Amino acid sequence: xxxxxxxxxxxxxxxxxxxxxxxxxxxxxxxxxxxxxxxxxxxxxxxxxxxxxxxxxxxxxxxxxxxxxxxxxxxxxxxxxxxxxxxxxxxxxxxxxxxxxxxxxxxxxxxxxxxxxxxxxxxxxxxxxxxxxxxxxxxxxxxxxxxxxxxxxxxxxxxxxxxxxxxxxxxxxxxxxxxxxxxxxxxxxxxxxxxxxxxxxxxxxxxxxxxxxxxxxxxxxxxxxxxxxxxxxxxxxxxxxxxxxxxxxxxxxxxxxxxxxxxxxxxxxxxxxxxxxxxxxxxxxxxxxxxxxxxxxxxxxxxxxxxxxxxxxxxxxxxxxxxxxxxxxxxxxxxxxxxxxxxxxxxxxxxxxxxxxxxxxxxxxxxxxxxxxxxxxxxxxxxxxxxxxxxxxxxxxxxxxxxxxxxxxxxxxxxxxxxxxxxxxxxxxxxxxxxxxxxxxxxxxxxxxxxxxxxxxxxxxxxxxxxxxxxx
Amino acid sequence: xxxxxxxxxxxxxxxxxxxxxxxxxxxxxxxxxxxxxxxxxxxxxxxxxxxxxxxxxxxxxxxxxxxxxxxxxxxxxxxxxxxxxxxxxxxxxxxxxxxxxxxxxxxxxxxxxxxxxxxxxxxxxxxxxxxxxxxxxxxxxxxxxxxxxxxxxxxxxxxxxxxxxxxxxxxxxxxxxxxxxxxxxxxxxxxxxxxxxxxxxxxxxxxxxxxxxxxxxxx
Numbered sequence: 011x012x013x014x015x016x017x018x019x020x021x022x023x024x025x026x027x028x029x030x031x032x033x034x035x036x037x038x039x040x041x042x043x044x045x046x047x048x049x050x051x052x053x054x055x056x057x058x059x060x061x062x063x064x065x066x067x068x069x070x071x072x073x074x075x076x077x078x079x080x081x082x083x084x085x086x087x088x089x090x091x092x093x094x095x096x097x098x099x100x101x102x103x104x105x106x107x108x109x110x111x112x113x114x115x116x117x118x119x120x121x122x123x124x125x126x127x128x129x130x131x132x133x134x135x136x137x138x139x140x141x142x143x144x145x146x147x148x149x150x151x152x153x154x155x156x157x158x159x160x161x162x163x164x165x166x167x168x169x170x171x172x173x174x175x176x177x178x179x180x181x182x183x184x185x186x187x188x189x190x191x192x193x194x195x196x197x198x199x200x201x202x203x204x205x206x207x208x209x210x211x212x213x214x215x216x217x218x219x220x221x222x223x224x225x226x227x228x229x230x231x232x233x234x235x236x237x238x239x240x241x242x243x244x245x246x247x248x249x250x251x252x253x254x255x256x257x258x259x260x261x262x263x264x265x266x267x268x269x270x271x272x273x274x275x276x277x278x279x280x281x282x283x284x285x286x287x288x289x290x291x292x293x294x295x296x297x298x299x300x301x302x303x304x305x306x307x308x309x310x311x312x313x314x315x316x317x318x319x320x321x322x323x324x325x326x327x328x329x330x331x332x333x334x335x336x337x338x339x340x341x342x343x344x345x346x347x348x349x350x351x352x353x354x355x356x357x358x359x360x361x362x363x364x365x366x367x368x369x370x371x372x373x374x375x376x377x378x379x380x381x382x383x384x385x386x387x388x389x390x391x392x393x394x395x396x397x398x399x400x401x402x403x404x405x406x407x408x409x410x411x412x413x414x415x416x417x418x419x420x421x422x423x424x425x426x427x428x429x430x431x432x433x434x435x436x437x438x439x440x441x442x443x444x445x446x447x448x449x450x451x452x453x454x455x456x457x458x459x460x461x462x463x464x465x466x467x468x469x470x471x472x473x474x475x476x477x478x479x480x481x482x
Numbered sequence: 483x484x485x486x487x488x489x490x491x492x493x494x495x496x497x498x499x500x501x502x503x504x505x506x507x508x509x510x511x512x513x514x515x516x517x518x519x520x521x522x523x524x525x526x527x528x529x530x531x532x533x534x535x536x537x538x539x540x541x542x543x544x545x546x547x548x549x550x551x552x553x554x555x556x557x558x559x560x561x562x563x564x565x566x567x568x569x570x571x572x573x574x575x576x577x578x579x580x581x582x583x584x585x586x587x588x589x590x591x592x593x594x595x596x597x598x599x600x601x602x603x604x605x606x607x608x609x610x611x612x613x614x615x616x617x618x619x620x621x622x623x624x625x626x627x628x629x630x631x632x633x634x635x636x637x638x639x640x641x642x643x644x645x646x647x648x649x650x651x652x653x654x655x656x657x658x659x660x661x662x663x664x665x666x667x668x669x670x671x672x673x674x675x676x677x678x679x680x681x682x683x684x685x686x687x688x689x690x691x692x693x694x695x696x697x698x699x700x701x
Contacts, residue, residue: 026685027678031659035678037685039696047574049515058672063682066697075513094513094536101515138696145573145597159597161575162517163604163671171675173682177658209500210567213596243570245596266695274695309500330499330565337498428509437533449504449571455533 013284015181016248017216020156020281024139026173036174039138041165042124043070043111045102046430047143051166052105062109063172069133070106070113072099073123075430078393078420082432086117095431122396122422125149125363129233130398132262136251136278141168146363146446148239152232153259154251154281156216159240179246180214180290183283185221188297193480195373196231197365197444197463199223199295200238201303205313207293212244215291218283219249223297229258230369237364238446241310250282304350304476305448305461307338312448314350316466316478322346341450342458343438351476353460356439358383358390358417358471359453360464362427365444366395368402370464374444375408377468377482383416384474390417391433393425417471429454442470484606485668489587489638491560494550495624501564502571503598507580511536520576521583525551551584555628561636563620564591568609569598578605588638590645592617603661606668608640610655623649640666 014022027035048070055062062068075095077083082091087103090096099116106113114120120131125146128134134150140157141147143165150157160174168174184203204211217239224232232249239247249255256275259265266274301315312335314320320339323346326332339346344353360366360374371394383390392412394400400422403409409419426433427445435441435457444467448459462470469479511523513536522540529551531544545552551559562581568591569577578601581589587607592614594602602609612620627634627648637646640662645653664671675682690697 027681029660033658033660035675035681037682037689046512050517050575053515053517058670060672064686092513098513098515135696137693143573143575145571147573159573161573161578161597161601161604163575163601167672167675170672171679171682172686173675175660175671175675209570210593210595213567213593243567243595266698270695270698274693277693309502334499428504430509430512447502447504447571449502451508451527452504455508455527 012288013286015283015287015289016154016218016250016281017156017179017181017246018287020137020139020248021178024156033175033177036139036176038141038168038172038174039067040133040140041068041168042128042140042142042147043068043165044074044124044142044144045072045098046074047162048105048165049098049101050162051169052109054166055169060170062111062169065110067172068111068169070102070111071121071124071127072102072116074424074428075099076116076423077431078423078425078433080421083117083421092432119397119401122399123363123366123424125237126366126395126399129153130262130396132259132265135259135265136255136281141174145240146237148245148247149233149237149363151236151239151246151248152229153255154249154278156246156248158245179216181288182212182215182217182244182291182293183289184217184219184293186219186223186295186297187221188223190223190297190300191480193465193482194300194302195463195465196227196234198300198303200235201305201310201313201461202295202300203293204238204242204310205303206295207242209241209309209311210243212239212242215244216246216248217242217244219247224249225252228369229254230367233367234364238310241446251278302463302466302479304466306342306344306350307335308341308448308450309338310446310448310461312338316350316476318350320344320346320348353440354386354475355442355470356386356388357435357441358387358467359426359441359443359445360467361391361393361395361425362445363395364446365464366393366399368399370444371399371403371408374464374468375411377465377479378415378417378472379411381415381472383471386474387471390471391420391426392417393420394422396422426453428452442467442476483604483664483668483670486587486606486608486640486665488640489560490635492556492558492635493561493563493624494556494559495621496550496562496564497621499565500567500570503569503574503577504571506569506577507574508534510534512574512576517579518583520580521585524580524584525549558585560585561588561590561638562586563617563624564589565617566591566593566614568594570595573597575601575604578602578607582607590617590620603665606665608638608665610638610645612653612655616653620647623647
C-alpha cells in the first residue's frame with residue numbers, strides 16, 4: 011500500500027464518521043467569518059433556536075465591503091456611507107456580540123482581509139481544517155492546513171455542528187522544479203499553472219503545490235499560490251510544512267507557546283506527503299520556463315506570457331472555446347493578434363487576498379520608487395491586506411514611495427478585487443490588477459481586468475501599458 | 483430544506499462554458515442580509531442593458547432582447563441547460579438563491595464547480611451532470627424547437643433518476659445517494675448531523691487530547 015499525501019493525512023485525522031456512501035463527517039477546527047456570507051447563517055441558527063457548537067473555534071472580521079478611504083473609514087461602522095453596506099457590517103458586529111464570537115471590528119488595527127489576517131494572527135495553524143464562506147479560503151493551505159470555501163448553509167452547519175459533510179477529493183500534485191527568473195513571482199507561477207490545466211482542471215481535486223520553486227518560496231508567495239487553487243477549480247490547495255512554515259507561525263499572537271508550541275511543532279513536522287504517496291494526477295512545470303503572466307480575457311485561464319499575442323478565434327477548432335474567445339475579446343475591447351504590451355491601462359489595483367501582503371507591497375514599491383504613474387492611468391490604488399501590513403509598510407516608508415509616484419495609499423479591505431465598496435472600475439476601463447478574478451463585471455460594471463503580479467502591476471502603472479518587468 | 487421530487491418544466495439555454503457566480507449574481511446584490519429576493523437580479527449583467535443597483539425596481543429597467551431568459555419562448559423556464567464548469571468562482575450561495583428565487587429548480591450541464599454544486603442541494607435545486615455529447619444533443623433539440631414552451635418541456639424525476647425529453651427519450655442521470663435522500667425528503671441536514679452529536683463529542687475529546695494547541699486559542 012502506498013503512503014499518504016498531505017491531503018490524505020489532513021482528511022484522515024479529521025474524520026468523525028465515515029459513511030457507506032463514501033461521504034464523511036469531517037471535524038472543523040476553525041471557522042473564519044466575514045460580513046457577506048454569514049448574516050443568513052446566524053439568522054438560521056436563531057430561527058432553529060440553535061447555539062454555536064464551539065465558540066472558540068470561530069473568528070470574524072469584516073472585509074468585503076468596508077470603505078478604504080481614510081475619511082470614510084475614520085467614522086467606523088457608522089461612517090460607512092452606503093446604507094446597505096453599513097447594515098451588513100453592523101449585522102456582523104451584532105451577531106458576534108450576541109453569540110460571543112471574537113471579532114476584529116472595522117477600525118481595529120488588526121482588521122484586514124480575512125485570508126491575510128488569519129495566518130498573520132496565528133488564527134490559522136498547520137494541520138487545521140479551516141472553512142470560511144469565501145472561496146479563497148484555499149489560501150490557508152499554504153500553512154499545511156486543509157482549508158476550503160463553503161456556502162452560507164454550510165457556514166450555519168459548521169456553526170451548529172463543528173462538522174462538514176463531504177466526499178473526499180482526489181489528489182493532484184503540481185510540481186514546479188528548477189528556478190524562477192528574476193522578476194517572476196508566485197503569481198506568475200500559479201497563473202501559468204491555471205493556463206496549463208484550465209479553470210476546471212482541479213475540480214474534485216485537492217492540489218498540492220511542490221517542487222524546488224515552491225520549497226524556496228516565502229510564505230507570502232505560497233499563500234498566493236494556494237489562494238488561486240480555486241481559480242483552477244480546486245477547493246483545496248496545500249503545501250507541506252517545512253522550516254519556513256514553522257518560523258512564520260512562531261510568535262504569532264494566537265499561535266501556541268511554551269510546551270504546547272513544542273508539541274505542536276513535533277506534530278507539524280509530519281505534515282508532508284510521504285515519498286511513496288499516490289497522486290491521481292501530476293502536473294509538472296519548469297521554473298525557468300515561466301515568464302511574467304498577464305490575463306487578457308474573462309477567465310483566469312485566458313492568460314499569456316507578457317510577450318504573447320492575443321489569440322485568433324478562427325484558428326480554434328472547438329466551437330465552445332472559439333465562442334468563448336470571441337466573447338472575451340469583445341468584452342475586453344481587444345483584437346486578436348494584438349500584443350499584450352500594447353494593452354493600455356486606465357487603472358491599477360494592488361491589493362486583494364492574493365497579493366496584499368508585505369512582500370507584495372515591497373515588490374511593487376521597488377518598481378515604482380522614484381518614478382511616476384503614467385498620465386493615462388487615471389487611478390492607481392494600493393490597498394494593504396491588513397492593518398498590520400499597513401503599519402509595517404509605513405514603517406518601511408513604502409506608503410511614501412507609492413504616494414510620491416501618484417498612487418493612492420488606502421485602508422485595508424477587499425476593495426477593488428470585487429468592488430463591493432466604492433472602489434470600482436468604470437465601464438470599459440482596463441485595469442492591471444493583482445487580484446484573482448477577471449470575470450465580466452468583477453471590478454465594476456463593464457470593467458476590464460488583467461490579472462498580474464504586484465511587480466507587473468507597478469511597472470504597468472508607470473509605463474501606462476504592460477511591460478516585461480524582467481527588463482525593468 | 484426545500485424538497486425536489488418530480489419537476490415538469492420549460493428548458494432555457496445558457497450556452498457558454500465557465501459561467502461564474504459573479505455572472506449569476508453580481509456582487510452589489512450580496513450586500514443583502516436576507517436569503518430571498520435575488521431572483522430579479524439573476525444574471526443581472528446579461529439580462530439588463532443598464533447597471534443594476536440593490537433595491538431597484540427591475541420592472542422598469544431596459545431588457546437585453548438577446549438574452550434567452552428575456553425571450554417569450556423561454557418564459558417560465560424552471561430548467562437551465564448549461565455548459566462545462568457551471569457555477570465556477572466564488573462560494574456565494576446567493577447564486578443558487580437567485581436561481582431558485584427566479585424559478586430555476588434544475589440545471590443540466592456536463593460539469594459544475596464543486597462549491598456551487600454543493601450549494602444547489604442545500605436549496606432544493608437539482609444540478610444534473612450529463613456527458614458533453616448528450617448536453618450537445620439537448621442544446622440542438624432545444625434550438626430546433628420553435629414556438630416552444632409546451633413543445634420543449636422536460637420531466638425530471640429524482641427518485642428514478644431520469645429526464646424525459648419531448649422526443650420521448652428517457653435519459654438516466656447519476657446522483658449521490660445521501661444528497662438524493664436529503665433532497666427528496668427536504669431534510670434539514672444540520673438536524674441530521676446533530677443526530678451524531680455523541681460521535682462528534684467523542685471525536686472532539688480525543689482530538690483535544692492529541693492536539694491541545696488547537697483548543698487553546700481565539701477568545
